[in-house]
Amino acid sequence: MQDTIKEKIEQLNEKFDKINQNTETHLEGLLWAKPITYWDYIQTDALLNLQIQRTTLPDEMVFIMYHQVNELLFKMILWEMQQVCYNEAPSTEFFTERLGRISRYFDMLTTSFDIMKDGMEPEQYLKFRNTLTPASGFQSAQYRMIEFASTDLINLIDIRYRAGFDTAASYPNTLEHMYWQAAGKDYYTGEKSYLLTEFERKYKKEFLCFMEDYSDKNLWKKFKQLPENDQKNPELIAAMRHYDKTVNITWVMGHFNAAKKYIESVPGNHEATGGSDWKKYMLPKYQRRIFFPELWSEEELKNWGE
Numbered sequence: 001m002q003d004t005i006k007e008k009i010e011q012l013n014e015k016f017d018k019i020n021q022n023t024e025t026h027l028e029g030l031l032w033a034k035p036i037t038y039w040d041y042i043q044t045d046a047l048l049n050l051q052i053q054r055t056t057l058p059d060e061m062v063f064i065m066y067h068q069v070n071e072l073l074f075k076m077i078l079w080e081m082q083q084v085c086y087n088e089a090p091s092t093e094f095f096t097e098r099l100g101r102i103s104r105y106f107d108m109l110t111t112s113f114d115i116m117k118d119g120m121e122p123e124q125y126l127k128f129r130n131t132l133t134p135a136s137g138f139q140s141a142q143y144r145m146i147e148f149a150s151t152d153l154i155n156l157i158d159i160r161y162r163a164g165f166d167t168a169a170s171y172p173n174t175l176e177h178m179y180w181q182a183a184g185k186d187y188y189t190g191e192k193s194y195l196l197t198e199f200e201r202k203y204k205k206e207f208l209c210f211m212e213d214y215s216d217k218n219l220w221k222k223f224k225q226l227p228e229n230d231q232k233n234p235e236l237i238a239a240m241r242h243y244d245k246t247v248n249i250t251w252v253m254g255h256f257n258a259a260k261k262y263i264e265s266v267p268g269n270h271e272a273t274g275g276s277d278w279k280k281y282m283l284p285k286y287q288r289r290i291f292f293p294e295l296w297s298e299e300e301l302k303n304w305g306e
């Protein structure tokens, strides 16, 4: 037997000994294991069976699939965030490299938004959207998790209540004051819409755990744990600012412009499927959602999203 094969068997023995397993049984199993194929590994059959239209309009498929592509990229982003945030002491090199990955994914979402904006016939959109009411991308849980994992919770609090707000005092109260609550609450009575009530019914518990978990390990906290000199590195600062701007201005404006095009493509009722006061709610200059405010000048903060 070749020395390299012997060596591998010794390594396998070592591995299985540690978990009280018999190497021979596992080798026997290998004899009968099915060789892997692309479709089994990538799960193409499952993946390509998830596009179910509610109408007969062909452009609804574009809408469903582009949202699914977004959710897959959100998952890739969260995956990388987890690698950085759960690393007790990430090196500057590791932090920078992973931030690069996260940014590239969000750049992809931003630069591809025209697929949505120019890729559907407004006449078709206006028909199939009626079957989606009252659902909205607002109810994307991964999008909220990306926010929680990016910054301190205070930066996500509705700007009207942000000054002096203590996010650690009560996570349920903090959740209640997130900037996005404004999209689902009656401005005068504070009553929650069905969109928001259902969203919270499904995800509130998960969000509360996630918020607490990332309160001491979000991207900003990890950045602040890097050696002080590295925190001043111009390239790293530029990368942090790029991520902040891409998520909170460029993507938001791409999304806003697409929404505007479709919702306003007919005269009359310009209500969104989720029912928010969307024209105001969705603009960065009103939301003032900024992940890393310390990395922007006073002037830049003042003109955020202008």
Ligand code: HEM
Residues within 6 Å of the ligand: 066, 067, 070, 071, 116, 135, 136, 137, 138, 139, 140, 143, 180, 183, 255, 258, 259, 260, 262, 263, 272, 273, 274, 275, 276, 277, 278, 282
């Ligand atoms: C024609 C396409 C689209 C239109 C017309 C549209 C419209 C809207 C509107 C009006 C809102 C505000 C809440 C509401 O009342 O519904 C919203 C929120 C949202 N949408 Fe979309 N959207 C579109 C595509 C997308 C895509 C492709 C995604 C990707 C997942 C997405 C994700 C979101 C998210 C995350 C929010 C919440 C944003 C926030 O809280 O700032 N949307 N959308």
